[in-house]
Amino acid sequence: MREDKTSKLINEICSYSLQSYNESIGLIVRKILEVGARITVWETSEKSEYSPHEKRIFLGVKNRAEALHIVWSLLHEFGHHIDEIGKFGNKNDVEMGRERRAWAYADIEVKNYSDLMSEITSYKLRKEYCLNRYAKRNGLPHQE
Numbered sequence: 001m002r003e004d005k006t007s008k009l010i011n012e013i014c015s016y017s018l019q020s021y022n023e024s025i026g027l028i029v030r031k032i033l034e035v036g037a038r039i040t041v042w043e044t045s046e047k048s049e050y051s052p053h054e055k056r057i058f059l060g061v062k063n064r065a066e067a068l069h070i071v072w073s074l075l076h077e078f079g080h081h082i083d084e085i086g087k088f089g090n091k092n093d094v095e096m097g098r099e100r101r102a103w104a105y106a107d108i109e110v111k112n113y114s115d116l117m118s119e120i121t122s123y124k125l126r127k128e129y130c131l132n133r134y135a136k137r138n139g140l141p142h143q144e
């Protein structure tokens with residue numbers, strides 16, 4: 001992606017009340033693009049997803065309870081990409097599942113950003129919520 005397009009993408013994400021995290025978001029976005037994934041901001045969706053086929057993160061930005069949830073989603077979907085390209089985790093570890101692996105990668109990534117680390121409680125609550133939503137859908141016990 002060309003530099004002006006990258007900057008535009010970063011600015012677009014930051015426009016959802018995330019200006020104060022501009023620097024970290026810029027680093028995360030550049031890192032994602034560097035490892036071969038693409039990002040599409042999904043204005044009409046509250047949910048995010050990763051398409052392994054397109055190697056694309058669809059980042060839902062609509063009606064988020066907290067603006068930071070967008071960042072936590074970005075880190076989690078980044079984890080799916082890393083998992084998919086086989087750079088992280090053990091794919092035979094079926095119990096952990098791809099959702100847990102994606103969050104486990106996000107856990108590592110978030111530590112690189114001190115401004116995001118100061119919001120780690122928000123991150124952890126979101127992670128727990130998402131893992132439990134996943135567990136419930138699949139009839140699994142409560143996840144810590």
Ligand SMILES: [Zn+2]
Pocket residue numbers: 076080098099102
């Ligand atoms: Zn996921």
